[in-house]
Amino acid sequence: ASNQMWGGRFAAGPDAIMEAINASIGFDRRMAAQDIAGSRAHAEMLGATGILEASDVEAIREGLLTVLSEIDAGTFEFSTALEDIHMNVEARLKEIIGEPAGRLHTGRSRNDQVATDFKLWVRDQLDAAEGGLLMLIRALLDQAEAGAGWVMPGFTHLQTAQPVTWGHHMMAYVEMFGRDLSRMRDARARMNTSPLGAAALAGTSFPIDRHMTAEALGFDVPAANSLDAVSDRDFALEFLGAASICAMHLSRFAEELVIWSSAQFRFVTLSDRFSTGSSIMPQKKNPDAAELIRAKVGRIFGANTALMMVMKGLPLTYSKDMQEDKEQVFDAADNLMLALAAMSGMVADMTANRDQLAAAAGSGFSTATDLADWLVRVLGLPFRDAHHITGSLVALAESRGCDLPDLTLADMTSAHPGITSDVFAVLGVENSVNSRTSYGGTAPDQVRAQVARWKEIVG
Numbered sequence: 001a002s003n004q005m006w007g008g009r010f011a012a013g014p015d016a017i018m019e020a021i022n023a024s025i026g027f028d029r030r031m032a033a034q035d036i037a038g039s040r041a042h043a044e045m046l047g048a049t050g051i052l053e054a055s056d057v058e059a060i061r062e063g064l065l066t067v068l069s070e071i072d073a074g075t076f077e078f079s080t081a082l083e084d085i086h087m088n089v090e091a092r093l094k095e096i097i098g099e100p101a102g103r104l105h106t107g108r109s110r111n112d113q114v115a116t117d118f119k120l121w122v123r124d125q126l127d128a129a130e131g132g133l134l135m136l137i138r139a140l141l142d143q144a145e146a147g148a149g150w151v152m153p154g155f156t157h158l159q160t161a162q163p164v165t166w167g168h169h170m171m172a173y174v175e176m177f178g179r180d181l182s183r184m185r186d187a188r189a190r191m192n193t194s195p196l197g198a199a200a201l202a203g204t205s206f207p208i209d210r211h212m213t214a215e216a217l218g219f220d221v222p223a224a225n226s227l228d229a230v231s232d233r234d235f236a237l238e239f240l241g242a243a244s245i246c247a248m249h250l251s252r253f254a255e256e257l258v259i260w261s262s263a264q265f266r267f268v269t270l271s272d273r274f275s276t277g278s279s280i281m282p283q284k285k286n287p288d289a290a291e292l293i294r295a296k297v298g299r300i301f302g303a304n305t306a307l308m309m310v311m312k313g314l315p316l317t318y319s320k321d322m323q324e325d326k327e328q329v330f331d332a333a334d335n336l337m338l339a340l341a342a343m344s345g346m347v348a349d350m351t352a353n354r355d356q357l358a359a360a361a362g363s364g365f366s367t368a369t370d371l372a373d374w375l376v377r378v379l380g381l382p383f384r385d386a387h388h389i390t391g392s393l394v395a396l397a398e399s400r401g402c403d404l405p406d407l408t409l410a411d412m413t414s415a416h417p418g419i420t421s422d423v424f425a426v427l428g429v430e431n432s433v434n435s436r437t438s439y440g441g442t443a444p445d446q447v448r449a450q451v452a453r454w455k456e457i458v459g
């Protein structure tokens with residue numbers, strides 16, 4: 001049997017393989033609510049502009065509500081032969097209301113319909129990502145506030161660099177996730193134009209009102225070029241791009257949690273709720289959630305790359321290639337939301353091991369820069385000379401197997417005769433972090449100021 005939607009010029013129906021490669025209903029059924037919302041807006045507009053009789057609009061309105069309730073109830077029978085969500089809904093509408101269902105597609109095409117549905121779906125994801133990011137940022141702010149003054153080692157090259165505070169480290173992630181938040185918001189603002197009414201590609205000769213449907217669906221304006229409206233998938237790519245960067249941030253943080261929760265570091269203890277055990281090694285408590293979050297960036301960035309590759313060579317306007325956009329975005333969105341939720345839970349639950357952090361902060365000659373700065377500030381040495389003298393004292397301490405504060409004053413003066421016992425005051429880690437009061441520095445007061453600023457922002 002030929003297709004009920006376009007069977008007019010077909011003598012035979014599709015091969016089973018054709019049906020299999022062509023159908024998108026297996027995944028685009030996730031856009032059912034968006035599809036029905038779009039159809040309702042379109043139908044109301046067709047009524048308001050006098051293109052359809054009020055009685056037809058009434059029938060369509062009621063019928064679409066029935067279809068939606070069947071889908072919500074799980075009683076709707078999706079058909080692969082009907083290819084996609086758009087035709088599944090319309091075919092069922094026809095079964096329910098008969099002839100008026102055939103008038104719904106006036107002045108519309110599946111090309112503007114799918115672009116509209118998908119935009120509505122992605123827009124919801126941008127909102128969901130915003131919610132997930134806010135939750136995570138709040139959890140980080142709680143950690144930062146509690147530990148604004150807790151010292152820990154700061155690293156470059158994963159080698160001890162200078163002491164920093166726990167709160168400062170948490171706030172670094174707040175900055176990253178804050179940028180992710182603003183990327184999601186930017187993308188949402190830019191994407192919020194309505195493709196509906198662009199029809200197949202050229203617009204329509206019916207006197208439709210695209211401003212009306214745009215407004216009904218919460219879009220700011222109708223998309224201004226019908227060719228662009230049906231062939232644009234930038235909105236999906238921007239979501240995937242923002243999601244990729246966000247997943248990269250999540251992955252870096254997850255990597256730190258994996259390191260920090262190891263027996264060798266013991267910087268943090270993850271809660272039982274966000275850890276797993278081993279079936280053979282009874283002592284094990286594994287950071288599986290962090291590891292999986294670390295891995296998610298692979299598939300999310302993969303989705304981004306895949307859709308870029310799908311789109312890059314397509315001539316205007318719609319090509320069936322574009323049906324390959326949804327699974328990538330669905331998978332990326334699902335995994336981003338899951339990763340955000342898991343990270344929020346882990347951060348809210350985790351315990352910073354304050355003593356261990358402090359002990360680590362004082363090792364590895366972490367205050368060597370403070371010593372060099374003292375030589376500059378108090379003795380007036382050029383920084384390069386101060387650096388060299390400090391380096392020789394680090395070498396001396398290393399040869400003795402001790403830390404800088406353990407050296408004697410005689411050791412110090414052997415490196416430079418002007419050094420006095422005052423120098424020992426700057427070798428403590430507390431002093432070190434307290435002294436870094438430059439804007440954005442690690443001093444506890446700076447950290448508290450940033451926590452307060454972010455609390456204003458996220459409410």
Ligand code: ARG
Nearest residue numbers: 024084110111114318322323
């Ligand atoms: N299932 C299609 C998609 O996801 C809907 C649009 C079909 N349009 C067309 N001209 N065949 O892209």
